[in-house]
Amino acid sequence: MDSALEIPWLPRLKANYIQLSGFEWPELSVGLVLRAFVTLALVWSVLGLLYNLYLHPLAKFPGPFLARSSLLWRFWHSMGGHFHRVLDDAHHKYGDVVRVSPNELSFGSAGAFKDIYGNKPPGEPKVIKNEFYDMFGAGFSEPCLASERDPRKAGQKRGLFAHAFSAKGLMEQEEIMQRCIDQFILKLGKTGTKPEGVNLVKWLEMVAFDILGEMAFGESFHCLENESSHFWLDVIFGHVFIVALMDNLRRYPLLLAAVKLLPSRLTNGLSKKQAQQTQLSKLKARTRLEKVEDQRDFMSNACQKVRDGQVSEEEFAAHSSSLVIAGGETTATAMGALVYNVLKNDHVYAKLKQELRTRYKNLEEIDVVSTSQLPYLQAAIKESLRMFSTNAQGLGRKSPGIEVDGHYVPEGAEIYVSPWTPAHHERYWNEPYVYNPDRWLDPNCQDYKAASQPFSVGPRACIGKHFAYAQMSLQLAKLVWMYDMELVRKDMDFEKEARMYFFWQKPKLEVRFHSPQI
Numbered sequence: 034m035d036s037a038l039e040i041p042w043l044p045r046l047k048a049n050y051i052q053l054s055g056f057e058w059p060e061l062s063v064g065l066v067l068r069a070f071v072t073l074a075l076v077w078s079v080l081g082l083l084y085n086l087y088l089h090p091l092a093k094f095p096g097p098f099l100a101r102s103s104l105l106w107r108f109w110h111s112m113g114g115h116f117h118r119v120l121d122d123a124h125h126k127y128g129d130v131v132r133v134s135p136n137e138l139s140f141g142s143a144g145a146f147k148d149i150y151g152n153k154p155p156g157e158p159k160v161i162k163n164e165f166y167d168m169f170g171a172g173f174s175e176p177c178l179a180s181e182r183d184p185r186k187a188g189q190k191r192g193l194f195a196h197a198f199s200a201k202g203l204m205e206q207e208e209i210m211q212r213c214i215d216q217f218i219l220k221l222g223k224t225g226t227k228p229e230g231v232n233l234v235k236w237l238e239m240v241a242f243d244i245l246g247e248m249a250f251g252e253s254f255h256c257l258e259n260e261s262s263h264f265w266l267d268v269i270f271g272h273v274f275i276v277a278l279m280d281n282l283r284r285y286p287l288l289l290a291a292v293k294l295l296p297s298r299l300t301n302g303l304s305k306k307q308a309q310q311t312q313l314s315k316l317k318a319r320t321r322l323e324k325v326e327d328q329r330d331f332m333s334n335a336c337q338k339v340r341d342g343q344v345s346e347e348e349f350a351a352h353s354s355s356l357v358i359a360g361g362e363t364t365a366t367a368m369g370a371l372v373y374n375v376l377k378n379d380h381v382y383a384k385l386k387q388e389l390r391t392r393y394k395n396l397e398e399i400d401v402v403s404t405s406q407l408p409y410l411q412a413a414i415k416e417s418l419r420m421f422s423t424n425a426q427g428l429g430r431k432s433p434g435i436e437v438d439g440h441y442v443p444e445g446a447e448i449y450v451s452p453w454t455p456a457h458h459e460r461y462w463n464e465p466y467v468y469n470p471d472r473w474l475d476p477n478c479q480d481y482k483a484a485s486q487p488f489s490v491g492p493r494a495c496i497g498k499h500f501a502y503a504q505m506s507l508q509l510a511k512l513v514w515m516y517d518m519e520l521v522r523k524d525m526d527f528e529k530e531a532r533m534y535f536f537w538q539k540p541k542l543e544v545r546f547h548s549p550q551i
């Protein structure tokens with residue numbers, strides 16, 4: 034039986050109401066309140082669903098029923114680890130624009146890159162980053178370059194790194210890259226010759242983060258030296274799933290607030306670990322600022338600006354931390370996919386060996402300038418970046434009310450290109466799922482190359498693109514020149530075994546190393 038609720042002022046209110054209206058109130062009980070609440074919630078949901086389907090400003094765009102009417106479709110599929118493929122199927126079914134959730138549109142055409150991410154002429158409304166980026170900058174009171182959503186401030190922040198990421202700046206930093214990569218190459222010769230090989234993905238993460246640790250914090254993470262990962266990296270790679278979860282939860286503010294209240298042990302201690310990681314970043318940034326003799330690296334200019342009082346220490350720490358994440362995770366993922374693609378395709382591997390082993394007589398000759406001039410090596414990298422986009426999930430933006438590839442998108446809608454689709458669409462590529470570096474070299478090739486944009490385009494495109502190419506070129510050239518490599522699991526499928534949660538959760542890439550046959 035329902036227990037009656039006792040509220041002191043209720044009887045008097047009831048009496049007055051009955052007297053005025055002549056209506057007899059039912060006995061108020063917990064059960065009745067619950068039933069009323071559930072009924073209201075149901076009515077509210079049905080009304081919301083009908084609004085989303087028929088009255089919402091995006092109502093005319095096609096998509097699966099659950100995607101057009103609710104957040105359920107995006108929630109379910111984005112947590113499955115293959116959202117890029119689900120979106121790709123949806124684009125093949127519904128066309129170039131798909132409604133992914135009531136207020137969210139995915140574009141699958143190459144033309145949409147320029148409209149969403151490209152430079153806008155003065156006076157035209159700017160397309161800004163969406164709320165997802167606030168999470169990226171969490172932990173610091175001042176946004177870093179990647180998480181800054183205000184286009185004007187982002188432009189100023191990019192200016193801090195203009196020299197560091199220029200061709201001249203890169204040359205000044207080559208020594209750090211070379212030193213770490215040589216250490217990586219030599220370590221693999223010692224640890225990777227066992228029949229079971231090594232998990233190369235782990236080593237690629239370690240070398241990428243050691244390099245960036247030096248460049249951004251002025252101090253390596255010493256992963257290669259210790260032959261093991263570092264707490265700082267583990268927090269990132271151990272919790273990529275959480276990024277996708279939080280991106281969904283931010284759309285349900287009440288649920289997000291509830292999750293934040295959960296005890297730490299239920300959320301795997303994430304917030305505690307994140308806080309420790311942020312603290313460590315701040316400490317490293319402070320140590321870097323205190324060094325009198327600075328090496329030339331990413332942060333040299335910003336360091337000076339902090340000393341001149343133009344940039345706060347908090348902002349400096351936020352930049353250092355985000356450069357390591359933005360550059361380390363992506364480069365390690367791209368390198369993992371690249372080595373996999375090369376080893377999986379014997380004829381590509383043979384051509385690469387031929388190019389590298391005829392060009393270089395010893396390891397020391399291999400440098401950034403010469404590798405940038407090796408056509409097949411460069412084509413192998415471009416093709417791998419097309420085949421396995423490191424940013425396979427769309428980079429979310431807010432529409433200011435603009436035309437995207439011929440479709441008007443009202444203000445406030447969340448929009449992005451799902452890059453996997455244009456990079457693998459049959460209308461742009463011949464045999465899109467074949468790893469074929471020659472398509473980038475053949476002057477008669479009809480493929481539409483602008484459909485692959487691994488570094489994005491426009492004012493927020495990757496600032497580290499040249500640095501990433503330099504690092505990948507050096508690493509691949511040195512690996513292929515130095516060793517004969519083989520995949521331990523020849524039947525492995527990198528993409529199928531990987532999980533995409535905005536960042537990729539990469540599978541084990543077991544590679545066995547043999548002495549070079551030269």
Ligand code: HEM
Nearest residue numbers: 179359360363364367423428487488489493495496497501
């Ligand atoms: C293969 C390697 C890489 C790939 C595929 C890649 C890709 C991208 C993409 C697609 C964006 C646009 C993100 C967005 O709009 O949200 C981006 C932004 C960015 N990348 Fe990279 N990246 C790579 C390496 C690097 C490296 C090595 C660094 C620096 C060390 C770096 C630093 C950044 C920064 C700071 C941004 C934010 C720029 C801004 O918002 O203005 N990236 N990257």
